[in-house]
Amino acid sequence: MTGFVREMHRSANPLLVRVAAIAAIGGLLFGYDTGVISGALLFIKKDLHAGTFEQQSIVAVLLLGAMVGALCAGYLADRISRKWTKVMSGTIYFVAALGCALSVNAEMLIGFRFLLGLSVGTASFVGPLYISEVSPPRVRGGLVSFNQMAIVIGILLAYIVNFLFKGFTDEWRWMLGVAALPGAALAVGMLTVPHTPRWLMLAGREDKARKVLERLRSGDEDADVDQEMQDIEEANERERGTRLRELWRQPLRAVVLIGVVLAVAQQFVGVNTVIYYAPTILSDTGEKNAAALAGTLIVGVTNVVFTIVAVLLLDRVGRRPLLLTGTVGLLAALVVLGVYFSSSTLQQDYGWIALAGLILFIAAFAIGLGPVFWLMISEIFPVGVRGAAMATCTIFNWGANFVVAQTFLTLSGAMGRNGVFFLYAGLAVLSIVFFVLRVPETKGRSLEEIQDDLGSAEALTDR
Numbered sequence: 029m030t031g032f033v034r035e036m037h038r039s040a041n042p043l044l045v046r047v048a049a050i051a052a053i054g055g056l057l058f059g060y061d062t063g064v065i066s067g068a069l070l071f072i073k074k075d076l077h078a079g080t081f082e083q084q085s086i087v088a089v090l091l092l093g094a095m096v097g098a099l100c101a102g103y104l105a106d107r108i109s110r111k112w113t114k115v116m117s118g119t120i121y122f123v124a125a126l127g128c129a130l131s132v133n134a135e136m137l138i139g140f141r142f143l144l145g146l147s148v149g150t151a152s153f154v155g156p157l158y159i160s161e162v163s164p165p166r167v168r169g170g171l172v173s174f175n176q177m178a179i180v181i182g183i184l185l186a187y188i189v190n191f192l193f194k195g196f197t198d199e200w201r202w203m204l205g206v207a208a209l210p211g212a213a214l215a216v217g218m219l220t221v222p223h224t225p226r227w228l229m230l231a232g233r234e235d236k237a238r239k240v241l242e243r244l245r246s247g248d249e250d251a252d253v254d255q256e257m258q259d260i261e262e263a264n265e266r267e268r269g270t271r272l273r274e275l276w277r278q279p280l281r282a283v284v285l286i287g288v289v290l291a292v293a294q295q296f297v298g299v300n301t302v303i304y305y306a307p308t309i310l311s312d313t314g315e316k317n318a319a320a321l322a323g324t325l326i327v328g329v330t331n332v333v334f335t336i337v338a339v340l341l342l343d344r345v346g347r348r349p350l351l352l353t354g355t356v357g358l359l360a361a362l363v364v365l366g367v368y369f370s371s372s373t374l375q376q377d378y379g380w381i382a383l384a385g386l387i388l389f390i391a392a393f394a395i396g397l398g399p400v401f402w403l404m405i406s407e408i409f410p411v412g413v414r415g416a417a418m419a420t421c422t423i424f425n426w427g428a429n430f431v432v433a434q435t436f437l438t439l440s441g442a443m444g445r446n447g448v449f450f451l452y453a454g455l456a457v458l459s460i461v462f463f464v465l466r467v468p469e470t471k472g473r474s475l476e477e478i479q480d481d482l483g484s485a486e487a488l489t490d491r
Contacts, residue, residue: 050217051158052174054151059182067190068200091430093145101150102419110158118215121147129205153422160406161224169342176399184328287421293459295428298452334394346471354396361389362453369445
C-alpha cells in the first residue's frame with residue numbers, strides 16, 4: 029500500500045476527501061475546455077471559416093480571460109471566501125459554455141471563450157488554495173493533486189466526447205456545450221462544503237473555524253486541533269496587515285521568484301501545444317481527423333494514468349524528485365519530436381514516433397511539472413500573502429500559456445515543427461538548472477514550518 033493510501037486510512041475522514049474532490053472540480057473545468065477545443069477546432073475552422081489567426085485566438089483568448097480571472101481571484105478569495113469564489117466561478121462557466129455552443133460566428137465564440145477564461149482562471153487558483161487549507165500535512169500533497177487529477181480527467185473526458193461526437197451534425201457545438209455540466213456541478217457542489225478554517229480565522233470567526241477543523245480532523249489519530257488552531261492564529265497575527273508590495277521585498281521576493289519560474293516553466297516547455305494541438309500535430313503526420321482524434325485518446329489516457337502515479341508518490345517520494353525526473357523526461361520527448369519533424373524519412377515511414385513522443389512527453393509532465401507547480405504554490409507562501417502570491421503565480425502561468433498557444437501555429441510556419449520543439453527543449457534545460465538550484469522540498473511539513481524555513485514568515489514579522 030502506498031504512503032498516501034496509508035495516511036488517508038489513518039486520517040479516516042470521508043468529509044476531507046469529499047470536500048477536496050468537490051473543490052477539484054475547478055480543475056475539471058480547465059481540463060475539459062483545454063481538451064475539447066483541440067478536437068472541436070478541426071470542425072470550427074471549416075464551419076466558421078476561421079483562418080490561422082482566428083484559430084489561435086479561439087484557443088488563446090480563454091487564456092487572457094484566465095489571467096483576468098486569476099487577478100480578481102486573489103482579492104475575491106480573501107474578501108468573500110474561497111468557497112463563494114468557486115461557486116461564482118462554476119456559475120459563470122455554465123453560462124459561458126452554453127454561449128460557446130450557440131455561437132454563430134468566430135467573434136461570438138471568441139467572446140464567450142473569454143468569459144470561460146474568467147471562470148477557469150479563478151477556479152484554477154482557488155482550488156489548490158482551498159484544498160491546501162483544509163488538508164493535514166501528511167496527505168496535503170496527494171489531496172492538492174486532486175486538482176491536477178481533475179484537470180487530466182477533464183482532458184480525457186473531452187477527448188472521449190470529441191471522438192464520440194465527430195460524426196454528429198454540428199459536432200463542435202455538442203462538444204463545447206457538454207462543458208456546462210461540470211460548471212453546474214462545481215457551483216452546486218461548493219454549496220455543500222465548509223469554509224476553510226484558515227479563512228474563517230482571517231475573518232475573525234474562531235469558534236466556527238474550530239468546529240470545521242474538528243470535523244475535518246475527525247478520525248485522525250494524530251490530529252491536534254488545539255495546536256493547529258494556535259499555529260494558524262500565530263501565523264495570522266504575524267501576517268496581519270501585509271500589503272501586496274511586500275511580495276517584492278526580500279526574502280519574500282525570492283520565494284515569489286520560485287513560484288513565478290515554476291509557473292512560466294510549466295507552460296514554456298510546450299505542454300499545451302500537445303494538449304491544444306495534439307490532433308493537429310498528428311494530422312500533420314498524415315493521419316485523417318478520426319485517426320488523429322483516436323491517437324489523442326491514447327495521449328489522454330496516458331495523462332490520467334501518470335497523474336495517478338504522481339498523486340500516490342508526492343507524499344512518499346517528495347516534490348523535488350518527481351519535478352526533476354519529470355522535466356528530464358519531457359526534455360527527452362521534445363528532442364524526439366524535434367528529430368522526428370526534422371526528417372522527411374521518419375515522417376513518411378514512421379508516423380508512430382510522433383505519437384510515442386507525445387505519449388512520453390505527457391507522461392513525464394504528468395508526474396512532474398503538472399502537479400508539482402500547483403502544489404508548491406499552495407505551500408510556500410505565508411497565509412497573509414498566500415492569496416496575492418498564488419494569484420501572481422497563476423497570472424504568470426496563464427500569461428505564459430497564452431504566449432505558447434497564440435504563437436505555436438505561427439512559429440511552426442516560420443521555424444517548422446522541429447524548430448519549435450527544439451526551442452521548447454532549450455527552455456526545459458534552463459528550467460532543470462533552476463529547479464536544481466532553487467526549488468525546496470516541502471514534503472511532510474506544515475505550512476507554517478515551510479514558511480519559517482524559507483524565511484517568508486520572518487519577512488512579515490520584521491516589516
